[in-house]
Amino acid sequence: MARTVILGNGGYAKILACQARGECLDKDDPIPDDADILIGVGDKDKRRELYLKHRGRVVGTVADTANFVAMNHGDGLHLMRGVIVQPGCAIGENVLINFGALIDHDCNIGDHCVISPGAILCGSVTLGEGCFVGAGAIIIQEVTLPDETFVPAGTLVVGPDDFRKPVRDVRGSRAAKALGLEDTVLLEEHTFEKRVEHSPD
Known part of the structure; x- marks a missing residue:
C-alpha cells in the first residue's frame, strides 16, 4: 500500500490528516517518490497549481459520512463529511466539496472548483472551471455560471448575473x-x- 502525504500544513490539511490518515508536509519537505498525494490546501488557485504540478500522483478522499451515488468524477475529488451528491452528477478534476454541502441531481461541476461548507447546488446547476462557492450559498436549479465565478458566502444565486x-x-x-x-x-x-x-x- 502506497504512503499518503498531504501537501499543506494549515487547517484543511489537519482535517485531511484525520480523515485520510495521511502525513502533512511543509512546502520545503521532499515528497517521497512512492507516495500518493492529497492536496491539503483550501485556496482554489493554489490547489490548481499543486494539482497540475503533481498530476498523475494526486488522489482524492471521500469521508465515511459522505452520501453519494454513482457519479462521473475526475481525479483528486475531495468529498468531506456530511456531503450529499445526488444521481446524475458529473464532477471534474481536483474538486473540493466541503462539509455539509448538497449537490442535487444532474449538476455539472468543472475542474478545480471549491464548494464551501453548507452550500447548496439545486438540480442541473453547472459550474465552469475554477468556480468558488462560498459557505451557505444557494444556487437555484438550472443556473449556469461561467469559469472563475466567485459566489460570496450566504448568497442566493437565481441567474448567472443575479x-x-x-x-x-x-x-x-x-x-x-x-x-x-x-x-x-x-x-x-x-x-x-x-x-x-x-x-x-
Missing part, C-alpha cells in the same frame, strides 16, 4: 416595531460584481 443577499428576518426587532413592521421578512436584492478571471489567449 446574486442576492440572504433573507433578513426583522420580526421582533426594535427597528421593526418602530416602523410597524413587526411581522415582516425583508428580502434584500443586490447584484454583486463577480470576479471573473480570463486567461490570455
